[in-house]
Amino acid sequence: MLETLRSNFGHLFEEELLLEISKVGKHLKVNSGETLMELGSKVRNMPLLVKGAIKVFRLDDDYREQILYFLERGDTCAMTLNCCVTDSQSEIKAVAEFDSELILIPAEKMEEFLKFKSWRRFVFDSYNNRFSELLEVVDSLAFMKLDERLFKYLHDKALINSNTLLEVTHNEIAIEMNTSRVVISRVLKKLELEGKIKLHRNKIEILEL
Amino acid sequence: MLETLRSNFGHLFEEELLLEISKVGKHLKVNSGETLMELGSKVRNMPLLVKGAIKVFRLDDDYREQILYFLERGDTCAMTLNCCVTDSQSEIKAVAEFDSELILIPAEKMEEFLKFKSWRRFVFDSYNNRFSELLEVVDSLAFMKLDERLFKYLHDKALINSNTLLEVTHNEIAIEMNTSRVVISRVLKKLELEGKIKLHRNKIEILEL
DNA sequence: ATCCTACAGTTACAAATGTTACACAAGCAC
DNA sequence: GTGCTTGTGTAACATTTGTAACTGTAGGAT
Numbered sequence: 001m002l003e004t005l006r007s008n009f010g011h012l013f014e015e016e017l018l019l020e021i022s023k024v025g026k027h028l029k030v031n032s033g034e035t036l037m038e039l040g041s042k043v044r045n046m047p048l049l050v051k052g053a054i055k056v057f058r059l060d061d062d063y064r065e066q067i068l069y070f071l072e073r074g075d076t077c078a079m080t081l082n083c084c085v086t087d088s089q090s091e092i093k094a095v096a097e098f099d100s101e102l103i104l105i106p107a108e109k110m111e112e113f114l115k116f117k118s119w120r121r122f123v124f125d126s127y128n129n130r131f132s133e134l135l136e137v138v139d140s141l142a143f144m145k146l147d148e149r150l151f152k153y154l155h156d157k158a159l160i161n162s163n164t165l166l167e168v169t170h171n172e173i174a175i176e177m178n179t180s181r182v183v184i185s186r187v188l189k190k191l192e193l194e195g196k197i198k199l200h201r202n203k204i205e206i207l208e209l
Numbered sequence: 210m211l212e213t214l215r216s217n218f219g220h221l222f223e224e225e226l227l228l229e230i231s232k233v234g235k236h237l238k239v240n241s242g243e244t245l246m247e248l249g250s251k252v253r254n255m256p257l258l259v260k261g262a263i264k265v266f267r268l269d270d271d272y273r274e275q276i277l278y279f280l281e282r283g284d285t286c287a288m289t290l291n292c293c294v295t296d297s298q299s300e301i302k303a304v305a306e307f308d309s310e311l312i313l314i315p316a317e318k319m320e321e322f323l324k325f326k327s328w329r330r331f332v333f334d335s336y337n338n339r340f341s342e343l344l345e346v347v348d349s350l351a352f353m354k355l356d357e358r359l360f361k362y363l364h365d366k367a368l369i370n371s372n373t374l375l376e377v378t379h380n381e382i383a384i385e386m387n388t389s390r391v392v393i394s395r396v397l398k399k400l401e402l403e404g405k406i407k408l409h410r411n412k413i414e415i416l417e418l
Numbered sequence: 419a420t421c422c423t424a425c426a427g428t429t430a431c432a433a434a435t436g437t438t439a440c441a442c443a444a445g446c447a448c
Numbered sequence: 449g450t451g452c453t454t455g456t457g458t459a460a461c462a463t464t465t466g467t468a469a470c471t472g473t474a475g476g477a478t
Contacts, residue, residue, distance in 0.1 A: 058344060
């Protein structure tokens, strides 16, 4: 594990911190599509993502979803600690976008590690990044029309996948964006006519990035 | 200033920290309606709110607004540090909801104060609170219809004002919620027919809290 | 009093999004 | 091959939200 940590977080953390983490961290592998966190499960760990990507959603009481953002290698989700305890109304869901690996640090260590300057930097940067991404979600919901939001969704997904050919169905998109399949099909067709994407069965090709 | 700090943050911070803050903090008074932060002004201070309330908005490139949340006495806005530097797209606006007073702490002190356990607690709690509130904004934009969102807006405003009689015009609401005056008038009328509010000129009375 | 301005109510219409229903094609199981 | 399931295209319609235009009214300025 120390080696894994070193190669993924070596540029961020000093050797001593890497060592401390390796002593208390738990290695976790998840397969693509697997759910990491569901419905108020008491997450008492802070995850460090060392491989793959994690998709984070907001859920409402009727199990409707709204995608929030992706976590990538080198990211963590400081929110984890927060949102599963404080909130009763809605919940968070986290799903592996592809096969991924994480190192879980017990929540109580988080404060202890604040004695390391690099850890403080990391935690605050992480909070700030998550914050910015949430604000982007607000922006797109508050100010953008569905066609723009959909294109942004495809764009972001292409970046995370490092691939302009996305394997995704209209229905999957509809669920993640809290709308209906028919609506997504309609807007996708519009984007195709505009020359921004090309539609295939089970696949969408992004022509403009 | 030490006395002000003690009465507002005495239950949170130890005496030594209060003293440190009083040495570097600047006292700031703002009148109701005054804008504290506009369009990427380089805020290099962390504000502690000691009196009043602050309304925080997201702005887009076309100056459209979306209200995010209120800050109250005892709150801070950890986001301040973040959003004005990292982001180029959209911006944040902060307006005093009524006459308010804050103590500004230079940003560089924020990390220094982390040596105080109570400060660490405070900063993390603050991040988490802001996070929860942003998630609530996402919830309302993603899952709620305008009538629900509007009622939530009125509800929240009544709580902050400790008053069920709100002095606000339809147009003001429309701007803060990024819609038009006609739409707000229409939905308000609907809420009135449902018995949830009562409309007066320049005033809205909340009947259900 | 008259004039002016801001605010609110209402109608008619347009645009965006959501819903229902149905047709058809790809691909898999048999 | 047939049958079945899943994904996609599309039309018709409903609902929600946005826009334009016009009315009246309260209250202040003169």
